[in-house]
Amino acid sequence: MDAPLMARCACCDTEFPLRPGPGRPKSYCTVACRSRSQRQRDRHRETHPQQTTDTAEAESGRRILGQVLAAARSERGLDLPVIAVRTGLPPQTVRLVLTGAATCTWGETRRLAHVLSVRSGEVQHLWESAQGLPRAGSGPGFGAAVTVLRDALAGLHRAAGRPTAEALAHTTGLHAPTVAAILRGDWAPDWQATALLAAALGAQPALLRPLWERLHYAFLTSPDQYPHHGTPTRPARDRPPTPPAFVREEEASRGRRQPPAPPPRPR
Missing domain, CATH: 1.10.260 (434 Repressor (Amino-terminal Domain))
Known part of the structure; x- marks a missing residue:
């Protein structure tokens, strides 16, 4: 018999078996974890009102930003408490960012990227898109x-x-x-x-x-x-690009x- 497919809870960070079948895979091990995570998102929106933009580009940037950092976390094999200690952020904030549910300030995002060995350029545009910041048409060289x-x-x-x-x-x-x-x-x-x-x-x-x-x-x-x-x-320099x-x-x-x-x- 094949081993069950395991997933990691987005709230308590514990592994749990996924039941095979149609539908969206579960992100939480229990209903209590799902409710706790929702309450954390609500509190985060109250303290970070700039995070509440729901445009398609902002949602896409926030989601992919979380995927980039979560993938880097898997590559490094770091636990959430370790990341929280190294960045100085609360564990619930790190969890929300890595799941794409919210974003933090740019300075905090840079610290997360540094701890996870991600270049800041890989996440800067995603963070700006998640914040709904305007983009200039011109820029550097x-x-x-x-x-x-x-x-x-x-x-x-x-x-x-x-x-x-x-x-x-x-x-x-x-x-x-x-x-x-x-x-x-x-x-x-x-x-x-x-x-x-x-x-x-x-x-x-x-x-x-x-x-x-x-x-x-x-x-x-x-x-x-x-x-x-x-x-x-x-x-x-001596000829046009071919x-x-x-x-x-x-x-x-x-x-x-x-x-x-x-x-x-x-x-």
Whole structure:
């Protein structure tokens, strides 16, 4: 007989067996834990009124922020009391953040990320989205904008369980080398590829739209023209950026006309 599937209670942090069958998996071991968690959320909303925004983007940012931190906690193998002691936060606050039920201040979120070995760039945009903060259309230079988008994708990648480039390529229709280059930050994707990756990683594409627009704006204000297929993040200075082989193959698979080859140099 197979061992029962175990889950961890979002309130008391104890393991309990999941009953097989249809429906949403349980998050609490007992009704008492579920009621206690609801009371904690209500008290948290009273002391943090800025957390009560219920827009789709805010809900998505809060949920994925919790998934990123919870995945990092599983990777580190840390218990909630240990995280609470190292961050100086109450255990119930840590539990609410990791379950995506609420968020704390940015300073507290950075401490949580540091304890869990998560780069602050992986969670900053998610935290800002959860707070409903306005996003500026312009920002820092091209290199900094690439880093921000790369870190945001890294956070989504962690929250999704770090699927392989091949698995994401199968889901998105992109080539696996394209996906790997985007996740490494070696290739700045166009919006279509960014939206496909965001959806494949379980997030709404609109969550990354401001970051991609900031990247696009940074490139538009540079002397070069932004190619429709994307651009390398470190182009050569002595020649315009040329799409690599995996991008040219992807362009052909999309049915786009390739630019004519340059004429041969006279000998």
